Amino acid sequence: VGVLDSNSAAIDQHGLDPAKLIARKRSTGRVGDASLSTRDVLRGVESDVVVELTPGTLDGEPAFSHMKAAIGFSKNVVTANKMPLALHYKELLGEAKRRNVRILYSACVGGGLPVLEFGSQCAKAEPVDKIEGVVNATTNYILSEMERGVKYDRALKRAQDLGYAEPDPSFDVDGIDAACKIVILANHVMGTQFRLKDVRPLRGIGGVTSARVSRAKRNGKALRLVATASKSLRVGPVEVDERSPLAARGRSHAVVFHCRYSGERTIMGSGAGSVTTSLGVLRDLISLAEGKAA
């Protein structure tokens, strides 16, 4: 009933036609009317859910304001936007609870892999004491290339050329993306209330040399950007055993849940990008329709 892009909006309380919206966007560069604001849409359209998919930013805006507004209008929220949750998890979840709506964010962690849902299942009957994850596909691609002998700068350039890394790659290579994800993962699965500033140390892969990658490899290890949650949170390069699921190569995700009684439970999957993220969003929408939280 409402669709926005960065410079316009389309509204039709009787339902919009996706094919027409796409055609209009392609021919005019706008999905709808340039005079309509986000707030007009949030306030003016009757909807059960607002899907928040604006680009990620370091301060979480405008996504955070959109989510707050949507919840304020008693609408459910589905989002792939990590930063608002990493900065304001407690506030957003608390406000959603008070308004008796849900905020679902499966697409935030794992590139479409149902990591959060799996973690919740693991935590249902026993405590999860620790979580370790390779949760950033871009840095994992770069480290995997370096294992094959490619230098850091060249591997980064290749990741950018392939569209895996942004022109400004700092969000990925400095570990911020992984840090956001471990905050959300820990809070969702372990019931904590961590925030991004609690991730200490937070180290990326910028300082990783080819020599260090080679040394690890000679010792039967693989250097990976690992995000860890236990009593505290940390992100940084770690040498993992090359037989460990965390040593998976390429644009992979792997998360190990250390369960108190049943031991290690691992989830793995390859890929990142628009298709898998969209599947995460779709899964949340289906969960909402089924009346279940993820």
Place this chain on the structure above:
Amino acid sequence: VGVLDSNSAAIDQHGLDPAKLIARKRSTGRVGDASLSTRDVLRGVESDVVVELTPGTLDGEPAFSHMKAAIGFSKNVVTANKMPLALHYKELLGEAKRRNVRILYSACVGGGLPVLEFGSQCAKAEPVDKIEGVVNATTNYILSEMERGVKYDRALKRAQDLGYAEPDPSFDVDGIDAACKIVILANHVMGTQFRLKDVRPLRGIGGVTSARVSRAKRNGKALRLVATASKSLRVGPVEVDERSPLAARGRSHAVVFHCRYSGERTIMGSGAGSVTTSLGVLRDLISLAEGKAA
């Protein structure tokens, strides 16, 4: 409110004390009154759920009759009993639906690992076209031992001594356990209505020689008992790449879901036995209490 063992039953509509039941079982060999039958308990006790945990049998009895009776009395069922579901999946699920109760069976597949729940999440937003799994911990232990140079008979004996394999190991080593699990997994995740007799071929590890295991290893492969579901079901020894999750060693489970758009999603975990199975049962009970199906 009601507990049965193989030769007695205890009933108290105000609630039983687990500590007292255990003490009585230890001192007398019975949990309660020898004159009470299963049907007395199913009919005579008000309960929301019947937990069916009788030993596995080739004909699925008496578990199947217990489940049918419980559903007939409009009680939910939680079970770790594979065979009734592998033989009568459609009938049991259909009858539960007609009676507006649920039958949950998370403990049947994966030794406590939430495989069914994970598969459901994968299937929520896209089709799962194929499932491949190492789902029997006993045979995986034996094959892992054989990789280390232990002969089949010796590895089986060791599995029996450690309590991993039954005195009659045929249910595991002939592949029947794995076949039951792939039937349940396919039906749950892919919406099929397979039955045990649809698993063709169904081969175990009885004919596997040390020479065959060694040959696979020399070629960078690992011989594993793999259960596969796509348009059809099959179980048998397969050479998998030693880097594949399916090559995991020891008493491990690994299941790969081939999702149409997002590719391979894998779940792995070690262990089997009473603790992990109990956690699966507990997870189902919590899901019931939360009003959600697994």
